Amino acid sequence: MPADAGANAITAANAAATAASPATPTAPTTRTLTGSTLAMLGGLAALGALATNIILPAFPAMGASLGVPVAELGAALSSFFLAFAIGQLVAGPLSDRWGRQPLVLGGLAVFIAGSLICAAADTLGMLIAGRVVQAFGVCAASVLSRAIARDLFDGAALARALALTMVAMAAAPGFSPLIGSALDSRLGWRSVFVALAVAGAALALHYRLSTGETHAPDRRQAVSMGKVLRGYLALLADRRFILSAGAVGLMTGNTFTFFAAAPRVLMGKLGLSSLALGLFFAITVFVVFAAGFLAPRLAKARGLRAVALSGIVIAAAGGAALMAVPGTSLAGFVGGIAVFLFGMGLVNPLATAMTLQPFGREAGAASALLGFLQMFCAALGTALASLPSDAPARLLGMVIATASVLGLLLFLQTRSPVKAGQ
Structure with a gap:
């Protein structure tokens, strides 16, 4: 489908949906990759990697605070990956049925809650529970960043969007250990999780204001x-x-x-x-x-x-x-x-x-x-x-x-x- 034809089709579908229900969110009517769209896609894709690597420098302080050997904190990583892998299998199909926006915003809200649980944790069990909640929330953002890109772009434009999004995904694990080390040394290890909660809230606000729903109602499927x-x-x-x-x-x-x-x-x-x-x-x-x-x-x-x-x-x-x-x-x-x-x-x-x-x-x-x-x-x-x-x-x-x-x-x-x- 040519880009103009695709844009017109989405515009027509959104117009019909809006007429039927004024509260229905509309999808973008352009397939131009803007800086705002790139920031949104990159943020959604990178948040999971950020939440993983940013905590690594804080492991010694976390272990001392929780009274456990540093080696046992590996469970905070493995539990995160397991929940992340399982959760995204559910998030993707649900978004095909109900649209991207409810899953993205709901997932980020869950991620914020999990981050705050981790920040308040006083036992290893509570920390692991918070990490699982984090993962179930952020997996929706990560998996749907690609689905949203596919909603908005085709062909070479899709490749460019994914390539630039991958730059953000590469930056997150690359730079996050330095960020985590700075937060841990200046404000303590709990500030790392507070920072993740703030990042999740900022990303949710940016997504809601700049993008909103991208999966047109006529493309959704019962699940x-x-x-x-x-x-x-x-x-x-x-x-x-x-x-x-x-x-x-x-x-x-x-x-x-x-x-x-x-x-x-x-x-x-x-x-x-x-x-x-x-x-x-x-x-x-x-x-x-x-x-x-x-x-x-x-x-x-x-x-x-x-x-x-x-x-x-x-x-x-x-x-x-x-x-x-x-x-x-x-x-x-x-x-x-x-x-x-x-x-x-x-x-x-x-x-x-x-x-x-x-x-x-x-x-x-x-x-x-x-x-x-x-x-x-x-x-x-x-x-x-x-x-x-x-x-x-x-x-x-x-x-x-x-x-x-x-x-x-x-x-x-x-x-x-x-x-x-x-």
């Missing part, structure tokens, strides 16, 4: 447990979805694996301080920035599939480099990671766009299932990279290279997407 399960099974059986979604899941899993394994390599083997580790994470963001800005431009000239394939190959080369460099070489580790992150920055937004492009009516369910696959691959990759090893950098390289090759084998079987209007 039931049986239909949801059949929908997920249908997506898993659809080659257009599972091939590219599998590749995206593997590459995203590689990214989570890198963040989980890097402290073991850089602090445990190479002797970097926690501040140096935080600075390293922050610097890596600029590699993903560069790839994220370059990806849509290359895709416009060479096509989504060709550039995404190149990104997977580059990421695999980065993993292979980690396997080859000496375990005590900081420059070799940084170089291999930079190559990997650049490749990941190319493939992730473009392959995600290819995955969601054919499923406009089921964008919520497709985005939810894609997110679940990403979290599953992240959990598997992290577990593999955490195995006992005298050469953790080489082990990380093996995981990255293997997952990238598997992603390449899947993606080679995809077809180039049909451009909007064809």
Whole structure:
């Protein structure tokens, strides 16, 4: 569908809905990617990563305050990931039935409540409970950021929106440890969770005022447990979805694996301080920035599939480099990671766009299932990279290279997407 025709169709649907019910929120009538829309999409996508990594520097203070060993605080991470993975499978289909706005605003309200529970926690159990509440709330924001992008954009515009959104997703885990460290040292660890609550409230206000509902009433579908399960099974059986979604899941899993394994390599083997580790994470963001800005431009000239394939190959080369460099070489580790992150920055937004492009009516369910696959691959990759090893950098390289090759084998079987209007 041409961009103008799509905009006119949405405008007509919104006009009819508004006439029937003045209180019904209207969807945007333009598909121009503005700074405000980008800030909204990036904020929704990045909030979950922010809530995960920002607490890491505060673990020692949290453990001392709650009277538990720091190692036991790992449950605050695992419980968050588990609830996040499960919750997004529910949030996506519900948004296809009831619209994006109730799920986004309701989810952010739940996230704010969970953050305040964590801030007030005086036991590990209460902290874990708050983290679970946080995850169930923020998973809706994260999964629906992609669905909202799919509501608003098609083709190259969708790829550009997702690429720029991924820049925000990369910045969140990269810079959040530095933010968490500053808050913890100046105001105490509880201020970290208060800051998350404030961020959730600000994002909810921005979304409500700038965007509102994007899923037109005539595109919504009735939802039931049986239909949801059949929908997920249908997506898993659809080659257009599972091939590219599998590749995206593997590459995203590689990214989570890198963040989980890097402290073991850089602090445990190479002797970097926690501040140096935080600075390293922050610097890596600029590699993903560069790839994220370059990806849509290359895709416009060479096509989504060709550039995404190149990104997977580059990421695999980065993993292979980690396997080859000496375990005590900081420059070799940084170089291999930079190559990997650049490749990941190319493939992730473009392959995600290819995955969601054919499923406009089921964008919520497709985005939810894609997110679940990403979290599953992240959990598997992290577990593999955490195995006992005298050469953790080489082990990380093996995981990255293997997952990238598997992603390449899947993606080679995809077809180039049909451009909007064809």
